[in-house]
Amino acid sequence: MKALILTPVAVAISAALAGPVFAADPAKIDWGKVPSRTVTLFYPGQSTYQWLRGSGHPGAQVVNTGGACLTCHKGAEQKLGDKLVKGGPLEPMPVKGKNGTVDLKFQAAYDAKNAYLRFQWKTLNPYPGTEHQYLRFDGKEWKQYGYPKLDDVVQQGKQPGIYEDRFSIMIDDGSVRDDYLERHPSAREWSSFGDFGFYRMEVVDAYYIAGFGEMAWVSADDYRKAKPDPLAAHAEAIIAHMNADHADSLALYCRAFAGVEADSALMEDVDYLGFRVRAQVGDERHDLRISFPRPARTPKEVRAVLVDMSRKARSASDS
Numbered sequence: 379m380k381a382l383i384l385t386p387v388a389v390a391i392s393a394a395l396a397g398p399v400f401a402a403d404p405a406k407i408d409w410g411k412v413p414s415r416t417v418t419l420f421y422p423g424q425s426t427y428q429w430l431r432g433s434g435h436p437g438a439q440v441v442n443t444g445g446a447c448l449t450c451h452k453g454a455e456q457k458l459g460d461k462l463v464k465g466g467p468l469e470p471m472p473v474k475g476k477n478g479t480v481d482l483k484f485q486a487a488y489d490a491k492n493a494y495l496r497f498q499w500k501t502l503n504p505y506p507g508t509e510h511q512y513l514r515f516d517g518k519e520w521k522q523y524g525y526p527k528l529d530d531v532v533q534q535g536k537q538p539g540i541y542e543d544r545f546s547i548m549i550d551d552g553s554v555r556d557d558y559l560e561r562h563p564s565a566r567e568w569s570s571f572g573d574f575g576f577y578r579m580e581v582v583d584a585y586y587i588a589g590f591g592e593m594a595w596v597s598a599d600d601y602r603k604a605k606p607d608p609l610a611a612h613a614e615a616i617i618a619h620m621n622a623d624h625a626d627s628l629a630l631y632c633r634a635f636a637g638v639e640a641d642s643a644l645m646e647d648v649d650y651l652g653f654r655v656r657a658q659v660g661d662e663r664h665d666l667r668i669s670f671p672r673p674a675r676t677p678k679e680v681r682a683v684l685v686d687m688s689r690k691a692r693s694a695s696d697s
C-alpha cells in the first residue's frame with residue numbers, strides 16, 4: 379500500500395463522525411507497512427482565532443492570508459507549548475500536568491474505494507482517552523451511557539460506542555469550490571481569502587422551528603431524504619414578476635385568503651406549497667404565509683394556481 383498525500387481543504391468540526399462504509403476492515407490493515415509521519419502539535423493556550431488574526435499576535439498577517447502556523451513556529455513547538463500551558467494572559471487557568479505539546483503520528487492508506495487514516499498520540503494516562511462515558515438521566519436516576527467501541531456491551535448493541543477524542547476532516551478534489559462559486563458567484567472575490575473555508579456538516583438530528591409553537595424533531599434520515607424545493611431555481615423570477623406586475627393581486631390574496639385588509643403587498647418568498655407576503659395595512663406591516671390550494675412544482679403550475687386563486691378571490695369579493 380502506498381502512502382497517500384491528502385489535501386485537506388478544510389477541517390470540519392462535526393458533532394459526530396458518520397459511520398463510513400468500509401471496503402476493508404480497518405482493524406485488519408497492516409499499519410506496520412504503511413509509512414508514517416510525526417508532527418508536533420503545540421498547545422496554543424486559549425488563544426482564539428480572533429486573537430491569532432489580531433494585532434496582539436505578530437503572525438496575524440500570515441495567518442490572515444492562510445499561511446501555516448509552522449511557517450514561523452517550526453522548531454519552537456516544544457518551547458512555545460510548554461511556556462503557554464503553564465499560564466499567562468492566554469492561559470488564565472492552567473491545568474496541572476497538561477501537555478504543552480503532543481506528538482501526533484499520522485498514517486494514510488487507500489484502496490480502490492476508501493482512504494484510511496490513522497492518528498496516534500500518547501495520552502497522559504496509560505490507557506486510551508475513552509474514560510469519560512456519558513451519564514444519562516432515565517427519569518429516575520443517572521445511568522452510564524456509552525462505552526468504548528470495542529467493549530462487549532457495544533459489540534452486542536447494548537450500549538452506543540463513544541470516543542472521547544473525535545476527529546473529522548473533509549477532503550475534496552477542488553470541485554466543492556467550483557460548485558459553490560457557480561451557485562454563489564458573488565462569493566468569488568472573498569473565496570481567495572485565507573480564512574474562507576468549506577465545511578461539511580454531518581447532521582445528527584434537526585430541530586424544525588416554524589414559529590408559533592410549531593416545532594418538531596426531524597431525524598437525520600428524513601433530513602437527508604428531503605429534496606430541495608422544486609421552485610428554488612425559479613423563485614427569484616416569480617417573486618420579481620409578481621411584485622412588478624401583480625401587486626394588486628397580492629393585496630387581494632391577503633384579503634381573501636388571510637383575512638388581512640392589505641393596502642398593498644409584496645411577495646417575499648415562494649415554494650411549491652405557497653408563498654410569503656408582507657402586507658401593509660396603514661402603518662402596520664403583517665408577514666403572512668398563504669398556502670396554494672394545490673402544490674405547484676413548476677413556474678407554469680404556479681401561474682395556473684395563482685390565476686385560479688385570483689379568480690376565486692374576486693368572485694368572493696364581488697358576492
Ligand code: HEC
Nearest residue numbers: 422423425430435436437440441445446447449450451468
Ligand atoms: C508570520 C509568522 C507567524 C505565523 C504564521 C504564526 N505565528 Fe504565532 N507568533 C509569531 C511570533 C513572532 C510570536 C511572538 C513570539 C513567540 O512567542 O514566539 C507569536 C506568538 C504566538 C503565540 C503566543 C505565544 C506567547 O508566548 O504568548 C501563540 C499562541 C501563537 N503565536 C500561535 C500561533 C498559531 C496557532 C498560528 C497558526 C494559526 C500562528 N501562531 C502563526 C509568529 C507567527
